[in-house]
Amino acid sequence: MSCESEQYMSLMNKVLDQEATKQEEEALFAHLAVCDECRVHFNELKTATELLRRLTHPHLPASFTKNVLDQLPPDKRHAIRRWGSRHPVLTTVALCAVPMSLVMIGTRRQWKEKSGYALVKMSGDQT
């Protein structure tokens, strides 16, 4: 811009940012009335911002949310199962240790069934 002063450029920015005082706004418009160069410049800036504001907001399909959910790590409330699949040996030991210790207090049969089920299910998870 070859208009004598940068002053009007910063005024234009203030007005466009809606941060100008009433006085500043009047000073700018008084200048625009007599300076073609600044008037064109200001109008071009305004047009540019209006075009930006008019850009449509694209919408994602409803399937987006489902796709995100499908990719989330397993529910944290099932953390034990997740831990188990990462440390299969430790889990096996842990799961065996439970009925082993229960042998001594005499509830062997009941827990053997449960741990057996857990082990089968776990090896299924690994494959």
Add this chain to the structure above:
Amino acid sequence: MDLKEKRLIKKVRKGDQQAFAELVEQYKNSVFGICLRMVGNTQEAEDLSQEAFIRAYKHIDQYDHERKFSTWLFRIATNLSIDFLRRRKNNVSLDAVVPGTEGLSLNTILPDEGEKPDDRIVRKETEEMVQMEIKKLPEKYRLAIILKYIEDLSLKEISEIMDIPVGTVKTRIHRGREMLRKNMIEGGKTV
């Protein structure tokens, strides 16, 4: 931040994926808008948006609940977009076709009720022109312009998302705006 959102985030912290789904629904289009205008391609923007939400979920414990959730989320999305642009710049040779506005098909533009087909085409052409001009901006100006004019965020929010002082945000908006003006005028007086 409103109470409902606070409650949702509390549930998400405990691993409630249904609560997280509500947050995704709430913010997906804003996140997509930021990514799309940053990278200029629908498919890539959708992938980046997905990644942003997955990251937010995995790292929800790092979210500072004193701040707006959207600010944190948009920051994740803008960082991913910028990383993506850097990667693309490094991977794509200069003479390869630079993806332009191919992402902005008619499908991504919602038809207005009662809009004539001709108007729709004109609008599409205008959109493509504006998107092309946005893409010409250096990244730091582009992001400030997108957050301000497309997402309509406050200077304070933009400064938190971009992690720069409010004064710097203003300067970037001014420079970006001036560059857009100049390029649009030089770009064939289409404005």
